[in-house]
Amino acid sequence: MRFYLIGAGVIGKTHAEAIRKLRIEGVELCVADPNPSALAGFAELYPEARAFSSAEEMLAAPAADDDIVIVGTPPFTHCRLSRLALESGRHVLCEKPLVMNRAEAEELLAVAKAHDRLLGCCSVRFLGLPKMDEVKKLVQSGALGDIYKATFIYRGQRSRPGVEYQPESKWFLDRSKSGGGIVMDWGPYDFSVLNELLAPSSVEVAAAWTSKPQTQIDPTDTVYDVEGHVGAMLNYRLKDGKTVWVHYERASCTHGEAYHHVEIEGTLGAVRWSPYFESDEVVYTRDRNGEPESAITLAVNESEFGFMDHPVAFFYRKVKGETSQAVVNEQALFNFLCLQALYDCAETGKPQRIERGTRNVNVRI
Ligand SMILES: NC(=O)c1ccc[n+]([C@@H]2O[C@H](COP(=O)([O-])OP(=O)(O)OC[C@H]3O[C@@H](n4cnc5c(N)ncnc54)[C@H](O)[C@@H]3O)[C@@H](O)[C@H]2O)c1
Structure with missing residues (x-):
């Protein structure tokens, strides 16, 4: 099982923490951020992560069916990076807000459908409490x-x-x-x-x-x-x-x-x-x-x-076909x-x- 984090900022670290809590045997963590100091700060806390300076480089390897990419960058990058990740054949959990506008939302859902992947949004944090x-x-x-x-x-x-x-x-x-x-x-x-x-x-x-x-x-x-x-x-x-x-x-x-x-x-x-x-x-x-x-x-x-762990925990269960409160695809768009x-x-x-x-x-x- 592999998780790919795009963005090593404040929220990227909370997602890494949630992945740790899932205690998945043999899990691999990769992280991409063009900012070297963000990557260095991340590596101090999560030395097990393989670090990349670009999402393109990180996602170039062939995808496994249950690979999950988490987009934790500022909103203006969400559409491009989520698209890149979906097109690489991976499920995508994107930070909130999902995208910048309606056109981007519709575009992303279409790409998720075309590649038969799940597109989830982290706005589920407070569900399931x-x-x-x-x-x-x-x-x-x-x-x-x-x-x-x-x-x-x-x-x-x-x-x-x-x-x-x-x-x-x-x-x-x-x-x-x-x-x-x-x-x-x-x-x-x-x-x-x-x-x-x-x-x-x-x-x-x-x-x-x-x-x-x-x-x-x-x-x-x-x-x-x-x-x-x-x-x-x-x-x-x-x-x-x-x-x-x-x-x-x-x-x-x-x-x-x-x-x-x-x-x-x-x-x-x-x-x-x-x-x-x-x-x-x-x-x-x-x-x-x-x-x-x-x-x-x-x-x-x-x-x-806790609520900060919910997006990753819910989406992971959804990808694994388990009951979950993840919000994906049409509901995420709605x-x-x-x-x-x-x-x-x-x-x-x-x-x-x-x-x-x-x-x-x-x-x-
Ligand atoms: N900070 C919070 O408390 C919080 C809580 C919930 C959700 N969020 C959401 O998380 C997202 C990110 O917020 P943040 O607070 O972590 O921001 P941040 O500024 O702390 O970190 C963003 C990181 O993304 C990196 N980045 C930018 N473009 C990139 C690219 N093309 N590829 C890889 N990395 C790139 C930046 O270098 C930076 O390290 C936003 O959508 C925000 O709404 C933040």
Whole structure:
């Protein structure tokens, strides 16, 4: 079994750690990065890896059927490098955001299909956690009644990648390299969670806006043209034909209050939780004799596989034909197109709809 990492930066190392945890007998690890200091830093931690200065050189050897390439480079390189890896006959697990735009997403899926390989996205990090499973159980059991609304709000005041977080990676701030700001950075996780729980057959972005709040430390020595705050009203059409309104908001920079609120509401009950770091509590509220009554479940992840290990662990199982929460091919494309639809709606002022298995279409109003 061979894993090939493209990119030896921050995230490349977390993938190497996850590969170690899989404890696969005889596993081989290769890594490619044109930056010698990134490769040297990687080699200190993972001396077992064979290092290459280019992905082309690393992938030139013939492929085995279960070879996995992990693309952990900035987004503007994802399409070219994933394509290269798929065309070399290997399965590809690509970092989030999957690509830069719709054209690249469709191109990559076509290449994966043509080569009969899996194309996965790392946006699955927060799936499969006990708290997600708990929420899923409530949603699928009918305990919430008819679900009609979801709220997904995460507002941070100063958490911009490239400024407050990982300031050495300035590419986050340049739309031509990152594809966008907070939508491209956290949107992939948000839509993986929402789409996993609601399993929509279509998503319509009915209204959306983006903004770039300013601070006195905004970088001026580098391109900085990505949004820091977005909002949208989304209409999820479920498989049974019912619709759920989703109130979505994300900020990595705002002068308003910092808070988060994630909740799904139905005619019989509601569930509130934090899909990410804040808490492992799942709060289920329903009516008891005319009064709201809440039950709190503490769903702590006790597995040795943490959320940062999930992309590699899930994708490995998928490649091996085992049950897995990996998000691949059409579903990976669908999840990515939700991000694109949000941008398109904000830019054009027109609703955008993503249908499962079809291209994005403008919705007539
Ligand atoms: N940093 C995080 O916490 C984090 C978390 C989750 C996902 N991600 C995602 O991981 C990806 C990479 O982010 P990062 O934080 O590791 O960036 P980084 O800047 O730390 O590392 C990127 C590495 O990619 C290398 N690279 C660039 N072009 C290359 C090429 N053609 N071939 C091989 N290597 C190349 C660079 O030299 C660099 O070492 C992004 O898509 C990001 O959204 C990052």
